[in-house]
Amino acid sequence: MKHSRRLFFILFIFVSLFLDIAPGFAQDGNPPFVDPNGxxxxxxxxxxxxxxxxxxxxxxxxxxxxWMPSIPGVGPVDAEYHVYTTPSGNTILMPTASTLFFMSANxxxxxxxxxxxxxxTGGLSTAEGNNTLTGIAGxxxxxxxxxxxxxxxxxxxxxxxxxxxxxxxxSGETDIYSLGPEGxxxxxxxxxxxxxxxxxxxxxxxxxxxxxxxxPGQCGTVPGGCTPEQLALLxxxxxxxxxxxxxxxxxxxxxFITPGSIIRAGTLIDPNYPLVVxxxxxxxxxxxxxxxxxxxxxxxxxxxxxxxxxxxxANAGGVTNCSMPNGQSGHxxxxxxxxxxxxxxxPECISYASASLKLTSESKDWILNELSIHYPGAYLHHPxxxxxxxxxxxxxxxxxxxxxxxxxxxxxxxxxQTSGTPVSEPRNFGGAAGQxxxxxxxxxxxx
Amino acid sequence: MEITISRNSxxxxxxxxxxxxxxxxxxxxxxxxxxxxxLFGQTQTxxxxxxxxxxxxxxxxxxxxxxxxAEWETQVxxxxxxxxxxxxxxxFANPFWKSSLIGKTTSITFIKIADTLEDGSQxxxxxxxDSEATLPVYIHVTQNDAGQWLLNRVLFAQEAxxxxxx
Numbered sequence: 001m002k003h004s005r006r007l008f009f010i011l012f013i014f015v016s017l018f019l020d021i022a023p024g025f026a027q028d029g030n031p032p033f034v035d036p037n038g039x040x041x042x043x044x045x046x047x048x049x050x051x052x053x054x055x056x057x058x059x060x061x062x063x064x065x066x067w068m069p070s071i072p073g074v075g076p077v078d079a080e081y082h083v084y085t086t087p088s089g090n091t092i093l094m095p096t097a098s099t100l101f102f103m104s105a106n107x108x109x110x111x112x113x114x115x116x117x118x119x120x121t122g123g124l125s126t127a128e129g130n131n132t133l134t135g136i137a138g139x140x141x142x143x144x145x146x147x148x149x150x151x152x153x154x155x156x157x158x159x160x161x162x163x164x165x166x167x168x169x170x171s172g173e174t175d176i177y178s179l180g181p182e183g184x185x186x187x188x189x190x191x192x193x194x195x196x197x198x199x200x201x202x203x204x205x206x207x208x209x210x211x212x213x214x215x216p217g218q219c220g221t222v223p224g225g226c227t228p229e230q231l232a233l234l235x236x237x238x239x240x241x242x243x244x245x246x247x248x249x250x251x252x253x254x255x256f257i258t259p260g261s262i263i264r265a266g267t268l269i270d271p272n273y274p275l276v277v278x279x280x281x282x283x284x285x286x287x288x289x290x291x292x293x294x295x296x297x298x299x300x301x302x303x304x305x306x307x308x309x310x311x312x313x314a315n316a317g318g319v320t321n322c323s324m325p326n327g328q329s330g331h332x333x334x335x336x337x338x339x340x341x342x343x344x345x346x347p348e349c350i351s352y353a354s355a356s357l358k359l360t361s362e363s364k365d366w367i368l369n370e371l372s373i374h375y376p377g378a379y380l381h382h383p384x385x386x387x388x389x390x391x392x393x394x395x396x397x398x399x400x401x402x403x404x405x406x407x408x409x410x411x412x413x414x415x416x417q418t419s420g421t422p423v424s425e426p427r428n429f430g431g432a433a434g435q436x437x438x439x440x441x442x443x444x445x446x447x
Numbered sequence: 448m449e450i451t452i453s454r455n456s457x458x459x460x461x462x463x464x465x466x467x468x469x470x471x472x473x474x475x476x477x478x479x480x481x482x483x484x485x486l487f488g489q490t491q492t493x494x495x496x497x498x499x500x501x502x503x504x505x506x507x508x509x510x511x512x513x514x515x516x517a518e519w520e521t522q523v524x525x526x527x528x529x530x531x532x533x534x535x536x537x538x539f540a541n542p543f544w545k546s547s548l549i550g551k552t553t554s555i556t557f558i559k560i561a562d563t564l565e566d567g568s569q570x571x572x573x574x575x576x577d578s579e580a581t582l583p584v585y586i587h588v589t590q591n592d593a594g595q596w597l598l599n600r601v602l603f604a605q606e607a608x609x610x611x612x613x
Contacts, residue, residue: 062541064542069603069604069605070603070604070605071539071542071543071601071603071604072575072582072583072584072585072601072602072603072604072607073510073546073548073575073582073584074542074543074546074548075542075546076542077538077539077542078541078542078545098537098538185530185531185534185587185599185600
């Protein structure tokens with residue numbers, strides 16, 4: 001009695017299922033929503049009917065499959081599908097009712113989960129993860145929803161086997177035979193009757209309640225393999241097939257830092273020909289200008305940036321998101337990488353600086369050696385003259401009437417240290433930044 | 448009016464109630480644990496000559512595909528239930544016809560009743576043998592009104608594993 005009641009409900013479910021799916025796509029009062037720009041836009045018209053004119057019929061493929069139930073001494077029952085290909089190279093697989101059932105029972109082994117996207121027909125529909133499963137594939141989830149929404153599970157399947165059975169179909173368990181020999185007989189006969197009736201009527205449409213879409217790159221794993229057209233398309237699209245493994249980013253150059261140059265200048269302003277102050281009754285001396293500043297420090301670095309191109313057809317996920325030059329829809333794909341240069345600028349200041357005038361060593365030697373022959377007792381009066389210092393960010397200043405008492409060449413020296421930046425250390429600087437001469441007036445008596 | 452209940456009467460009534468409850472409880476436990484099935488289910492047996500049952504003849508034909516396919520399918524279906532024949536033609540016939548069994552002659556031997564189901568149908572363990580090997584095969588059979596055992600279908604290997612492990 002328990003089994004009779006269970007079988008009654010199983011048959012009730014399948015009668016309901018097949019009554020619902022019988023109208024098929026064209027007559028379905030509630031057609032599935034199809035994005036006309038998506039992969040299914042090539043397959044299904046806006047009214048829900050299949051756009052057969054746009055599809056290439058690959059015929060019915062029958063082949064052994066180890067995930068189908070196995071007959072002792074014979075081997076697995078054949079899996080059977082109707083195969084179509086779309087203009088962009090996608091494969092549409094329509095398994096028969098019984099094949100679909102065992103596909104959904106072994107979703108990984110059968111390639112059910114490998115489909116980029118699926119589309120089902122019929123009134124039984126439920127969401128399972130990101131997919132909406134309908135018809136036979138949705139039966140398990142539908143049944144769970146039904147029982148969870150208020151129906152008394154213990155009344156429908158007193159021992160719970162029925163619920164487990166239908167849930168197992170979609171959970172991927174391979175042992176789906178908990179229904180027992182007599183229950184599975186009814187179940188399989190229902191599927192076979194449905195298939196047989198459709199075939200007898202010459203109407204294969206009702207037989208197929210589910211469509212699975214595989215992108216061109218996966219046609220090798222689809223029952224029946226790749227069509228010649230798909231192989232040709234694959235050759236043409238070869239660079240874009242490997243959506244899953246874009247090329248690795250380039251190894252970009254290491255970042256580097258360019259320190260800003262330190263600008264130093266010492267200039268004689270006036271007079272053009274200064275006289276040593278000892279011979280100048282006006283004690284004019286010299287006017288000298290100093291200037292020091294630091295240009296910004298530059299940090300240069302590189303980042304790998306993808307090179308994206310639009311490739312024909314949908315990607316592995318069935319998505320099209322760009323247009324080819326000829327108007328054909330395509331998908332964006334990373335085809336390579338570029339190293340793009342970036343710079344960062346860091347301003348830098350003078351931390352402190354000082355300026356002085358120094359008689360060159362050559363001039364000192366000239367005074368102490370050569371000049372002392374003519375002027376015995378000649379000596380260095382004041383060979384170093386300090387001008388001043390600054391702690392401003394940059395320094396420009398003119399020093400007037402500096403009393404240069406020694407003749408010869410004078411170096412204008414500027415020394416100090418920069419402040420440094422967040423990416424560079426402080427730097428010392430120093431040495432001659434300019435030079436000028438101070439003249440000695442000589443009187444010679446000629447016979 | 449004073450009602451007098453004797454001590455013996457009370458003990459008898461109480462003992463009787465205990466016995467009734469024990470019988471009901473024991474029966475319930477036996478039913479839940481399948482003890483009744485194991486005790487009384489075995490009373491339903493196959494005939495004395497199971498090889499002559501239509502189911503076994505269908506099995507012999509099924510595992511010896513030859514001649515014209517349509518004739519072979521008809522021959523197999525003679526010993527099958529209507530539903531079993533439908534399923535055989537739709538799902539089983541093609542794999543058999545394409546298998547290496549074509550042209551081979553096999554013999555089928557009844558081994559035992561592996562299971563008796565609640566609707567009265569049974570699972571039989573048989574053994575198929577050709578010149579090279581033997582293979583256990585479990586079949587689901589149903590008794591018709593005339594008492595003959597008809598073949599529903601051959602159990603898949605996945606289902607048979609359950610009985611192999613028993």
